Amino acid sequence: MGGIGAALFCSSQSFSVFSYAQIHVQNRPSSPLLVHKLSSFSNHDLILAKTRNHLRFKDVARAADSSQPSSVITSSDKDIVPDDEFSLAKVSFGVIGLGLGISLLSYGFGAYFNILPGSEWSAIMLTYGFPLAIIGMALKYAELKPVPCITYADAQLLREKCATPVLKQVRSDVIRYRYGDEQHLDEALKRIFQFGMGGGIPRRSAPILQNIREEVTEDGKYCLVLVFEAKALQLSDFEKRQAKFTSFFGPRISSEIVKGENDLYEVRLISNTTL
Template structure:
């Protein structure tokens, strides 16, 4: 292949090669400056110079080696990604009567008895001799079901990591276990979860306290393990009218109410969410 135009600038140990994109020797990808070893001769510029193309010039091999090594390093996972991969959640699919709504059960059974009782009383359905009994028991059951449904407080979601589940039985204090059990089941008659605890900690309507309408509302709980290997129960509250300083001022009260044997930490979450971390002092 014949080189029609090439210019070599420099001498000694280095040279700059400028190539036109119309040449067969170099194209725009190899328009570069390179340090030529002293053992490589510099060809004189000539319009009729013929230069044999090596399939792997020395500078091509060096560039290719650098590219491959960088690609191999980029595939290595970062420490943060490796730590996140170890966080395996445990699905909360264990059946318990505490997770069943008695309001739904009472209302469903009561309405079923009332419906069949009226149908049997008017001879639309068979069993007219039992219609009086079904109407007698169906009406109060339906009323009780509606009352329970009205006063019902649904359980909050619980996110549990696998490493925290293994530590719960050995490291969690009895109070932390009770808190987890209370907020993950249906409750009746309470305005919100942990209502008594929040009333004492935030002192609704008292001097130095907050108005009851500004009370934080428990949204979810999370079981995790701290960096030093301790069991931690995280309470996630939504409080639109409060600031992080309102929780920080009562950090000691959280530790005192849910203690003994725990350390309380508070932090800010997303938007209007605040986290209270109850860390057990018991270690394996």
């Protein structure tokens, strides 16, 4: 051939350039040196392709890592403390009285009619069972269940030293069964919102305590959050009584009003006592 041409072969992974002379020689069976060179060239392309894919994988992995948060909060101080401590305040006396009274009445009637053994004790069982059942039903009717309490670990550590006696008493009152009250913090709400008085709100519009929360503010102060549901009130109804919340649950506290989701309003009682 008069000249030397070139041919370009492309594939999805790599490409190779061969001269027409090399192609002509390649067709000859006796070219070991040329075959070795072409094989080395192909192996080199394979190594480059693998290296390129490896670097691409590293870039993707690095991008995935950078998309994640730079820091993850794993401090136990933000953990919620489980409320698994047994206390008589968490026991319903209405359930106890009603259950004990019905049990005595049932066994007493069974023993009286000789269905159950112990007929000689049937009169005593009936005598004590009836009033216990009545008292249990009355307590159950007047029962006010405790509200849920969410306590963070850092707030629990500050409670004993930083929470005021009033805040401790409020927490203790709302997480136990109460009897005879229409709702939790009934007296406090009556004075703050002045039910049925001039400038006050109707009794039926009174906010209802849904839950409480113990947490620590950004500046390290103990905070007791009262979460109310008030469908008939606006944020302004709470804000204009903020000073009354502070004075009633004081001294040595400040208060904040925050609008929550739906019809929920948060009254944050922040203790001014610090470590």
